[in-house]
Amino acid sequence: MNRIVDYFNIVCTGFAFAYGAHVSFKKTGVLFLQIITCAFGCFFLGNIYDLCRFFCLGEYYKDISKSGLGIGALGYMGGLTFLFSSYYGAMDRIGDDRSDKLIKFRIISLIPFFFNILVCFIMLRLSIKINIYFWICTFLLSVISYFAFKHMILPDIDNGILKSLRFYNFLVLTFCIVQNLYNIFCLTQTATSTFLKIISGCIILAIMPSANRGVKKWYT
Numbered sequence: 001m002n003r004i005v006d007y008f009n010i011v012c013t014g015f016a017f018a019y020g021a022h023v024s025f026k027k028t029g030v031l032f033l034q035i036i037t038c039a040f041g042c043f044f045l046g047n048i049y050d051l052c053r054f055f056c057l058g059e060y061y062k063d064i065s066k067s068g069l070g071i072g073a074l075g076y077m078g079g080l081t082f083l084f085s086s087y088y089g090a091m092d093r094i095g096d097d098r099s100d101k102l103i104k105f106r107i108i109s110l111i112p113f114f115f116n117i118l119v120c121f122i123m124l125r126l127s128i129k130i131n132i133y134f135w136i137c138t139f140l141l142s143v144i145s146y147f148a149f150k151h152m153i154l155p156d157i158d159n160g161i162l163k164s165l166r167f168y169n170f171l172v173l174t175f176c177i178v179q180n181l182y183n184i185f186c187l188t189q190t191a192t193s194t195f196l197k198i199i200s201g202c203i204i205l206a207i208m209p210s211a212n213r214g215v216k217k218w219y220t
Contacts, residue, residue: 005197010047012201016040016208023212030215032086036208039082043204046075073133080140083172087147095154095162102154109150112173116142116180123184134183141176148173164217168210175203 020037185193
């Protein structure tokens with residue numbers, strides 16, 4: 001069952017990367033979509049590495065409490081870094097001009113950030129061994145959650161840019177929460193992690209098409 005779920009996840013990330021490359025890497029491509037595409041490209045390469053490791057060495061590390069930092073893990077962290085960079089900077093400035101009138105939205109947006117961090121500290125209290133890979137991923141997922149949630153609740157601006165991407169941001173926020181829970185349940189050795197991975201794969205299938213539809217609305 002675990003192998004089937006792993007193959008399903010490879011197909012999902014491969015589809016997201018291929019779809020993104022098709023719609024974004026052309027003369028009229030949008031940088032925002034290109035960055036997201038690179039994120040899923042990293043996820044896909046990390047999954048391919050894990051698959052090659054399994055076929056060549058008979059090893060398939062999925063327990064992040066044992067695998068730690070490795071080549072496959074670097075692919076996953078690279079994908080999260082690309083997702084973060086798609087928000088940080090120009091994209092975030094479009095909706096948040098750092099004015100005092102928007103401070104309440106910035107504060108509310110910290111809820112998912114602290115939720116992820118709190119869950120990790122609870123795991124520590126339960127004496128679950130957590131390595132550096134887990135902490136890096138948790139931090140990146142938390143930061144991405146902050147931006148995704150903020151872009152969901154910020155008032156819309158001219159051309160409806162934020163409104164057109166609200167569903168995309170909802171998917172990204174859900175992905176971050178599910179992925180953080182998946183990492184945690186991997187540590188506790190429960191079958192729940194398999195179920196969460198299926199959910200994560202389904203979300204990944206919808207993210208790139210949703211982002212592309214949102215970008216198209218910018219120009220209509």
